[in-house]
Amino acid sequence: MKDHGRGSDAKMMAKRTEKTSPRLRKIHSYLWEIERSGGMRVPGRIFISESMIDRVCSDGGLDQVVNVAHLPGIVGYSFAMPDIHWGYGFPIGGVAATDPAQGGVVSPGGVGYDINCGVRVATTHLERADVERKLEALVTSLFRHIPTGLGSSGAIRKVSSKELDRVMVIGARWAVEQGYGSKGDLAHTEEEGCLGGADPSAVGQRARSRGCEQLGTLGSGNHFVEIDVVEEIYHKEAAREFGLRPGQIALQIHTGSRGFGHQVCDDYLKVMARAVRKFNLQLPDRQLACAPVESAEGGAYLAAMACAANFAWANRQTIMALAERAMLECLGMTPRDLGLTLLYDVCHNIAKLEDHEVGREVRRLCVHRKGATRAYPPRGVKNPWRTGQPVLIPGDMGTESYICVGQEKSLRETWGSTCHGAGRMMSRKGAIRKARGRNIKQELRRLGITVRYEGRTTLAEEMPEAYKDVDEVVRTCHGAGISKMVARLKPVGVMKG
């Protein structure tokens, strides 16, 4: 339990050779099943196209789907989305629901280190031609207004520990109260930007001190702020409802709960390791450390996790307002002319108590989505969407992002979930090796993408080849019917940590 996050390449190899790849049985072109065996409480189900199977089998993620199927109280299936890859305990792209009334557990490994990592997209009144010759200046302006990079801080004034308590409890609304964005943004945010059950007393001192200075900061790695062009519309009715039209400029933000959520995860992994012994839980991998939802440990994690989720929503709300200032300053426009309007903000790393149909009855389940996005049809979402909940799928910095919409089928088949993005294919080290001697910035420039970045190795680590084909991932979910494609966005100006 001490070795997480270190020497990941060697460790992944060890994991891979531990077991042979589980056998996949075809259900249909986009869905494969792993039969129950050994201590598995449920089968595994992987949404994937035939052409991606080889890659998935070589990565160790499938063994993790099997491991997750062992969790106490798991219901239905251990799911994986097509962007599945190896992660801490759970695969990234994993979805699992447990029933608290049946001893169901909650596991920090099923949420991930970056609690409520997520995406928001805002539309504008601008057209491609309005920004085409100003992209360099725009990205520079974004950089000036939004602190970026590992350990970045000081975006907005440092908040006191007491004020941080309020951020933890009210989430995005805190940012709105501070003048970052408007109240209407909240209706266009998952959970209205505030997950219930947050209890600041469950959050430790270290997490607090990291959180106090990191509100309104982007971070590093795959986090970004992007200027996009709406390149294609697939679903006219939803596009109209979402306010999307071809040629339009949009703003996209991908970030999470920064060091705050990271520290919360770290703290509770230790709590859970003790809980596993206390409750004598039998797990195939210690990284699946967990506790019953209805135990003190499980409840404390969920309360602290909600604090981190709310921090992340406040963070993205703040960053959107900082980005608006950057755009206004650079383009010399009024807010009215720019017309920046939040389309939606959705998270892809979280565990939530949700009501779902299990057989003929509705049960309250603890749904883990780790690198998976909620994708509800109009039914069940407390917001104004007629066509369904917007689903935001970011690509890597050289490829397009997708906007999709939730479907009835996802609610029936995957606890209302779909994929979250392209998913990493190459290790960070591997990508750096591959990029040696190349000028990635210039390569992107030739693709019509202006990029500025902070970290020395960021551009290599995040180069397009390090990621799977987001197009294939999104089409698989579309084909399986768990989310429907609405629009494709092409990046033209990218700011990376």
Next chain:
DNA sequence: ATGTGC
């Protein structure tokens, strides 16, 4: 992902 390690 992450003040990249106790």
